[in-house]
Amino acid sequence: MKALLLILFKWLAILVGGGVLLVVAVILLISAGLMVLMLLQAVGLVRRVPLGYNVRNLMVRWRTTLLTGLAFTLVVALMTVMLAFVNGMYALTKGSAVAGNVMVLADGATDEVFSDLGYGDISTLENKEYIKRAEVRQDNKTEVRPLVSWELYQVVAQQLPNPQPGKRSSRFVQVRGIEDPVVAGMVHELPLHEGGQWFDRGAGIQAVPGGGNEQYVQGVLGEGLARELGRDVAKPSLAVGDTFELGPRKWVVVGIMKSAGKTFDSEVWAKREVVGAMLRKMTRSTAVIRVADGLDPAQVAREITSDFKSPAVQAQTETQYFESLNGTNQTFLIAIIFVTVFMGVGGVFGVMNTMFAAIAQRTRDIGVMRILGFARWQILVSFFLESLLLALIGGLVGCALGSLADGLSATSQMSGGQGGGKSVMLKLVVDARILMVGLVFSVLMGCVGGLLPALSAIRLKPLDAMH
């Protein structure tokens, strides 16, 4: 029975969906024709219905105009904010990748957190010719080093101070153990803020004033994480010299990365050996290399994958890796399209109500216009234009409201959908593309909602309308 219903439902959905699509396509086609006519009217090639007539009507019925316009405004504003969120996620994945970088994970690992590169022949990676070498200045010395960053990526549960009973008691912090912080900074193009420094290449731990004999782990924080941890101690952000607890150790901030717009914004970096010992993982999960100038990173990635077999590895360009994390973004995007379309349909019914009422109230106007010599199509254009005007104004205000979300911070999760993933802090991005989508969607709602009532207006006969 259920299977039969499901088949029926599927067919019904296909029929209804197909029918609706067909109707919308026809409406859009007619709308496009009407817009051409409007253009012709605007340049004076055909006689026009004065625009002032429609504007005055909207103003006279200002309450209805306001209510309908507000519905457009809300739908478009909401759509703008939701798309800005997804846009921010895409910007983050795009901004995190460096074009010339290749990322190496253990074969089969779907994410850094599951990768274990070990210490087999992969350790000879830095001797390869395809790796870029650059002058690195550290501890007042300058030397040429291969740009290979050996990393251990882990997620650590940090106990929250004073959790409420039954509520969240811990926060997941992404920790990246790094072997050579200066090289890692160069590879990922992450400079430090003034006043900070990378943890030293020695022990990676230090004593702090007032901390007794305890050795604190030197940590370099992403800006977003510094702000998040700052809230625990009622500060806008942790700063160099501040301390915090993470895992079984106490940490001291030695630097803050300029990491806005990258996934590294939510990470803390420390010496790999210290992180490994703390989490019982004395290995490396990731190697990120900068490819020598003039070489194709994708080709180098293929070479690495075929060269190293102990352990077997999979290399990909950093761009490909971050693109693979867009799975969540796509899911969110589909959900947003679904919600927006449904809200839009609700809005369209509202516009139809308004326009049908407008026509019902102005049947005499229509009769007079027909007697004055206006053709049916001109009446059609007139009412259609009114609906578009309403949609455009509502949409513009909606876009303006939605734009206020630009730059707001939000947290989210990124994943390719095969396990793993990263918690990220992102900024909502409202750009011209989103505003254009908002306006087009609003005009589309105006077209669909306005055309049917406008078509009903042209069916009126002049003498009947005058009665």
Added chain:
Amino acid sequence: MNSIDEVLLRFTSDWRNPVGIAALALVLFVAILYWEQTRFMLKSLRRNVLRSVLTGMATFILVLVITLVWSILAFLDRQTAAKSENLKAIITEKYQLPSQMPISYATSLAEGAPRNAGDYRVNPAKDSMLWAFYGGTLDPNKKTRENIIFFFAMEPSKIISYDNRTKKYSSMMDDIDQATDEEKRLLNDACREMEKYPYKVLVGPTRLAQMNKRVGERFKVTSLNYKEIDLEFEILGEIPGGRYELSAAMNYQYLQDAIESYNKGKSKDKQHAMTERTLALMWVRVPDMDAFERVAQQISSSPEYTTPAVKCDTASSGIASFLDAYKDLLFGMRWLLVPAILVTMSLVIANAISISVRERRVEMAVLKVLGFSPNQILSLVLGEALLIGCTSGLISGWLTYFLINDLVGGLALPIAFFGKFFISDAAPWWGLSIGAATALAGSVLPAWSARSVKVSEVFSKVA
């Protein structure tokens, strides 16, 4: 701070809500008692069928979206709500994620780590469950989402077992109790089979379809998280639908045997890297918060669990930590999306009712002349709006429930480790409440304007 929807969701958490049924009965009683007025409202709505239908359709569509959003929020709220009795304690590695504890912890953790006389002791046979995760790909050369499968490795007796004494099925897994008796019986048989033949596994129906496999088929998994521990499985059956649609369950013993076989004859440093890391988490069921506190204290103070250290959370607290990454998204859904839809609905209804009132000013004046009081006219207009709002809301809520739960089999939206969401049983109530509230909010001003119609002004214009 509780949002309006949280209050409403709690109020209408079950379709058998007595207050809701009483309110509905009262409304129907009043409608029958004042049948003439009700008939008048229906007639008024019939006069402009197109407008009534458009307004109803707008309400229908928007209620559908809210029902979907609220179903997700209500489910997550339920998962993160602190319980005071019959709660689950989740024991995991204290610092690292994913949690990887040695299996040697399992025996004592299953009892709640009692060390002294008087300590709280959990019944390990009934009230504890170990979890491990084994994942891999069906095709090592093609690691697509369809080819990758993750198993919950656990003790089959904890998935479900039948107590001959009480004649009842018991399970440590959430929502298994909602399966039908027949499903429970089949699942119980399957679990006994898994105990006998550890290579046999259960797979969720959707996952099975994604893998393009059928019950009875065998397949090999090349492991992603247990390198070189590649296992062969036979599909024994499906896990009852719902929450476990995308999941798969295997006997933990099969994984443990494979690791032991891999390590056989090898020195400690050559043994598999995951040997001491197979236990992901342990669930223990305790009757109340006091028992939970005691177990948590016993575990955290035990010298047995130092490398790695472990922690004990309530299920709600553990899930809340996982949902933290989605907090802004959920905030946006609760405080931006839902209110915006509610306001849009009110606007659409307000627009329709105000147009209707403007068109019928003469009619309102005539009604006043005929002896209708201003409040009666106010009630008539409000009644029309409520009739549209409640009817379309109720139908929308019910239809959403039927379509998503019964026909589609859940709403696929991966948030944290929840793959699918189901529409709440109370969806028709939500639809009714939302329809009524937005209709009322949208029609108050137009109704007030109808109430205030001045007969002399209207007739002077007509004249």
